[in-house]
Amino acid sequence: MARKIAIPHTYVIVFSFIVAAALLTWILPGGEFERETVDVNGTPREVIVQDSFQAADKSPQTWQVFSALFDGFAGKADIIVFILIIGGAFWIMNDSRAIDVGIQSFLNRVRKLERLRFFRWLGVDNMIIALIMLVFSIFGATFGMSEETIAFIIIFVPLAISMGYDSIVGISMCFVGAGLGFAGALLNPFTIGIAQGLSSLPLFSGIEYRLFVWLVINIIGVTWVLRYAGRIRKNPESSPVYQSDSYWRGKEKVDLDKLEYHTPLSAWISFALLQVGIVVFAILEPASTLRIGNSEYTFCFLPVIAALFAISGILTLRKSVHFFILNLLVFTIIYLIIGVMGYGWFVKEIATLFFAMGIFSGVAMNRGANAITKLFIDGMRDILSAAVVVGLAGGILVILENGKVIDSMLYQIAQSMQEFGKLASVSMMYLIQTMINIVIPSGSAKAALTMPIMSQFSDLIGVSRQATVMAFQLGDGFTNMITPTSPVLIGVLGVAKIPYEKWLKWVVPFMIVMIVTGWLLLIPTVTMNLNGF
Numbered sequence: 001m002a003r004k005i006a007i008p009h010t011y012v013i014v015f016s017f018i019v020a021a022a023l024l025t026w027i028l029p030g031g032e033f034e035r036e037t038v039d040v041n042g043t044p045r046e047v048i049v050q051d052s053f054q055a056a057d058k059s060p061q062t063w064q065v066f067s068a069l070f071d072g073f074a075g076k077a078d079i080i081v082f083i084l085i086i087g088g089a090f091w092i093m094n095d096s097r098a099i100d101v102g103i104q105s106f107l108n109r110v111r112k113l114e115r116l117r118f119f120r121w122l123g124v125d126n127m128i129i130a131l132i133m134l135v136f137s138i139f140g141a142t143f144g145m146s147e148e149t150i151a152f153i154i155i156f157v158p159l160a161i162s163m164g165y166d167s168i169v170g171i172s173m174c175f176v177g178a179g180l181g182f183a184g185a186l187l188n189p190f191t192i193g194i195a196q197g198l199s200s201l202p203l204f205s206g207i208e209y210r211l212f213v214w215l216v217i218n219i220i221g222v223t224w225v226l227r228y229a230g231r232i233r234k235n236p237e238s239s240p241v242y243q244s245d246s247y248w249r250g251k252e253k254v255d256l257d258k259l260e261y262h263t264p265l266s267a268w269i270s271f272a273l274l275q276v277g278i279v280v281f282a283i284l285e286p287a288s289t290l291r292i293g294n295s296e297y298t299f300c301f302l303p304v305i306a307a308l309f310a311i312s313g314i315l316t317l318r319k320s321v322h323f324f325i326l327n328l329l330v331f332t333i334i335y336l337i338i339g340v341m342g343y344g345w346f347v348k349e350i351a352t353l354f355f356a357m358g359i360f361s362g363v364a365m366n367r368g369a370n371a372i373t374k375l376f377i378d379g380m381r382d383i384l385s386a387a388v389v390v391g392l393a394g395g396i397l398v399i400l401e402n403g404k405v406i407d408s409m410l411y412q413i414a415q416s417m418q419e420f421g422k423l424a425s426v427s428m429m430y431l432i433q434t435m436i437n438i439v440i441p442s443g444s445a446k447a448a449l450t451m452p453i454m455s456q457f458s459d460l461i462g463v464s465r466q467a468t469v470m471a472f473q474l475g476d477g478f479t480n481m482i483t484p485t486s487p488v489l490i491g492v493l494g495v496a497k498i499p500y501e502k503w504l505k506w507v508v509p510f511m512i513v514m515i516v517t518g519w520l521l522l523i524p525t526v527t528m529n530l531n532g533f
Contacts, residue, residue, distance in 0.1 A: 010500040014392045014484050018068045021396050022061040025403025030058025032407045047198060048452045053411045061403050068395025076394035079487040080387045082347040084380045089358030090154045091379025092372060096365045098325035103162050125163055129229060130222050133177035137218050140181025142292050143341050144190040146488050149175045151354055153495040161248045165232050166239040167496045168506055172225040175492045180221040183477025184214030187292055194447040195472050199455035199465040206466045206532030213521050220517055224510055240502045247497045261320035270364040271313045282306040290341040301338055325361045332357045386494015390487040400439060414453050422526045425461050426471055429454055430522055433475025441486040443476045466533040467525035474518035482511050
């Protein structure tokens with residue numbers, strides 16, 4: 001009998017990338033660009049100085065492959081702490097079984113829609129998956145939702161499992177949906193905003209064609225996920241993560257008829273404390289300005305939310321503490337959106353928000369301080385493996401940066417493009433941005449690194465800078481869903497309990513389709529007269 005080939009552990013795969021990066025520091029020549037700080041849409045950014053490349057002594061990496069984990073942890077500390085806090089906070093909330101109650105109640109309600117012929121024809125499950133994906137795609141396209149999706153995995157993976165699908169469908173609802181929007185990037189300030197600013201283009205110009213691109217990307221992406229979900233629904237064991245999902249399937253299901261609905265006094269105390277805090281914030285910030293692209297919307301968002309929380313809090317408490325905790329989760333998400341769009345929140349503020357949610361959920365369930373602490377530690381322990389992989393993945397970039405080969409890679413690639421025609425040049429830019437994203441998954445960092453060179457190069461070959469920005473946008477977007485150097489992807493997979501090698505099996509065909517689609521969408525930027533290009 002032939003010996004079965006063992007699939008490498010995720011840690012082994014990521015460490016292999018570290019070793020490969022170290023080998024490149026021995027093979028490639030060293031070099032570096034000069035850098036300067038410029039103002040990009042009101043934010044200082046460190047960018048490359050044009051024509052400043054010079055050879056430098058390379059620094060081959062040897063024993064540093066073993067210190068990469070430490071350096072990766074130090075470099076990605078914010079994402080790692082974010083993952084640990086999210087895990088601990090949701091573990092406290094899950095102790096109440098509120099999320100399970102919410103999922104079962106939601107599914108019981110939507111299943112009733114199948115009595116109607118129209119919804120039965122469309123498929124209620126298809127509508128749920130498609131709508132959730134489109135909502136997150138809008139978030140990704142408008143304010144660059146990425147790291148935030150890690151917090152939603154704990155909600156949508158159990159939902160997908162309860163619907164009869166697998167954890168990949170759960171990830172697709174939020175992470176893949178946001179990824180499609182990130183690639184479409186209608187108003188994303190972290191990619192389009194920086195790339196256009198560095199290219200001296202009007203901010204968010206050319207949105208008409210990018211809207212078309214966003215629609216095409218989402219139609220193909222959502223259709224791909226729906227077809228996959230349909231196959232899994234018919235044969236769950238065909239899922240590449242069927243064995244991994246035993247973690248989620250093994251969780252005790254909530255019987256709504258047998259569940260003891262109650263509202264302890266501590267839940268009212270939790271509500272009162274939260275309401276006071278919310279009202280104070282509303283008084284301090286009576287008007288908030290949300291920014292979407294070039295547009296700003298000022299409204300009394302916080303006072304309105306404070307009033308809605310007061311009403312919904314009382315109504316849900318009268319029903320059960322479980323529904324009050326669900327209500328708390330909903331308002332946590334609302335504050336997350338307002339914080340990101342109106343106040344520039346990032347992982348620190350978002351982690352703080354979810355940490356408070358977890359604490360007040362524990363108080364509402366009448367858990368003591370020691371019990372809440374134990375639950376929080378258990379949650380961090382459960383998700384620790386995801387945090388370790390994020391630190392390990394962060395070490396890849398550290399190796400390449402310390403080896404002084406990133407700049408020389410970029411310079412050599414740019415030089416090799418000088419003999420190409422317009423379409424071939426744009427195609428090469430797209431390929432380059434796609435490949436660089438495997439090494440540097442940060443969109444803003446990659447824009448600062450590549451756009452000062454690419455935008456100048458596009459002038460020499462007669463290609464619009466807008467087309468160059470589009471090549472960056474699409475090259476940056478898709479591979480975020482596959483590169484093992486992405487802390488967001490690794491964090492998402494860790495929370496969902498999906499080994500990277502199993503995710504790779506599912507996502508590679510999807511990536512091939514999306515990358516080819518992206519290239520086809522680039523062709524009109526050099527062959528047609530498009531508004532803004």
